[in-house]
Amino acid sequence: MVRELKEVQGIIIKRQKYKEADLLAKVFTKNDGIITMIVRGALRPKSRLGAATMIFSYGTYVINTSGHGLSMLRTYKEVKQFDNLYQDMTKNAYASFIFDLIDHAFIEYQSLGKYFDLGEFAVRKINEGVDPEMITQIVQMQLLEAYGVKPELEKCVICGKTKGIFDYSIKLGGIICSDHFYQENNRLHLKPKETAILRTIGLLPIERLGNISISEDSKKATRDAIDRIYRQTVDLNLKTKKFLDELKLF
Numbered sequence: 001m002v003r004e005l006k007e008v009q010g011i012i013i014k015r016q017k018y019k020e021a022d023l024l025a026k027v028f029t030k031n032d033g034i035i036t037m038i039v040r041g042a043l044r045p046k047s048r049l050g051a052a053t054m055i056f057s058y059g060t061y062v063i064n065t066s067g068h069g070l071s072m073l074r075t076y077k078e079v080k081q082f083d084n085l086y087q088d089m090t091k092n093a094y095a096s097f098i099f100d101l102i103d104h105a106f107i108e109y110q111s112l113g114k115y116f117d118l119g120e121f122a123v124r125k126i127n128e129g130v131d132p133e134m135i136t137q138i139v140q141m142q143l144l145e146a147y148g149v150k151p152e153l154e155k156c157v158i159c160g161k162t163k164g165i166f167d168y169s170i171k172l173g174g175i176i177c178s179d180h181f182y183q184e185n186n187r188l189h190l191k192p193k194e195t196a197i198l199r200t201i202g203l204l205p206i207e208r209l210g211n212i213s214i215s216e217d218s219k220k221a222t223r224d225a226i227d228r229i230y231r232q233t234v235d236l237n238l239k240t241k242k243f244l245d246e247l248k249l250f
């Protein structure tokens with residue numbers, strides 16, 4: 001098994017205690033996927049490697065790796081941090097959930113491609129103060145494709161119509177136009193504007209998604225719709241989601 005030294009650029013998305021004073025830190029990279037690194041001595045006071053692998057740090061990490069299993073962090077270059085994420089528990093909870101969700105859609109070292117950009121976009125926006133709930137909904141809608149359950153959002157799944165009044169059917173895997181509302185009782189019964197929000201956030205390239213301002217009622221309705229879509233098509237049971245839902249009760 002060939003081990004090599006390699007530089008990877010990425011964001012630290014998770015860390016947990018390993019052996020003695022060592023940590024396991026997960027780094028989220030575009031081309032090299034999600035890598036778990038052993039960080040020796042990270043829990044000792046004044047550990048430089050420990051400081052460089054705080055949650056939501058990002059930069060260049062030099063690792064010793066064989067391309068699978070655990071890699072070893074050797075050193076780092078130019079590491080920065082998304083400060084607001086680190087300090088704000090709500091933002092932190094949203095970002096942790098987003099990365100957990102992306103993490104579960106991929107196997108280790110599998111290239112993330114555009115989903116890296118999606119995750120990076122999300123944490124940058126949340127760090128800048130954009131509504132984390134809306135950013136999370138965008139990520140969830142766009143990530144369904146990575147889970148192999150890409151919804152049809154462009155046209156009615158039954159007749160192909162692209163304009164009109166639409167609702168969403170989980171069973172049919174996409175939007176249906178009002179011509180067929182009578183034949184699909186299990187549709188989500190969303191208001192037309194709520195379905196329009198799901199279409200917009202699921203279809204638009206992230207760089208074109210500016211500041212979306214949506215009423216609290218609509219946001220709640222799309223949140224419930226997305227939760228149902230995930231429960232019935234992806235069926236994950238993530239602690240980060242549970243924590244986020246609990247946090248919203250306060």
Ligand SMILES: [Zn+2]
Pocket residue numbers: 156157158159160161176177178179180
């Ligand atoms: Zn139709």
